[in-house]
Amino acid sequence: MLESLITSKTRVRLLLKLFLNPGSSGYLRELADEFGESTNSVRVELNRLAEAGLLESSTEGRTKVYRANSGHPLFPEIQGLVRKTMGIDRLVESVVAKLGDVKLAFVTGDYARGVNSGLIDLVLVGDIDRGYLQSLVSRLEGDLKVKIRWLVLNEAEFGTLRTNFEGQDALVIWKRED
Structure with a gap:
């Protein structure tokens, strides 16, 4: 369902991963390995979602970790859409x-x-x-x-x-x- 609305498979995977369970997080290389995607394609989508305010990031050591921004006004709607998709x-x-x-x-x-x-x-x-x-x-x-x-x-x-x-x-x- 999300694939018909969002053409980027990487973006769909990120939304599923981070919005289904808002307690989950991930860093660039980990997400790229999990999705079987290049780090560049994952980086582009992480940056787009972070710029939109849908993701928040923090630095743990030398690693930048991303998670869903549960304070974003669209968070409940996106999470609901992800849950319906799953x-x-x-x-x-x-x-x-x-x-x-x-x-x-x-x-x-x-x-x-x-x-x-x-x-x-x-x-x-x-x-x-x-x-x-x-x-x-x-x-x-x-x-x-x-x-x-x-x-x-x-x-x-x-x-x-x-x-x-x-x-x-x-x-x-x-x-x-x-």
């Missing part, structure tokens, strides 16, 4: 909202890092109907053309395993406010 918005609406007492839902792995690998790692916390979840996931996999690997934890299990998730990239897609 299918996460449909995942939330179709799976999480109808499953029972969902306390927390988050994506880990490649999608949380902004990489579209075709595999979504979904973690759900709460009292969830697993049979209904499996039927919804099966339908979504066909619609989105991705594989969804899911894990359901109750609150006690999540409390025990929480430290296992802390070192990973995690993108919270649903959190019930009590």
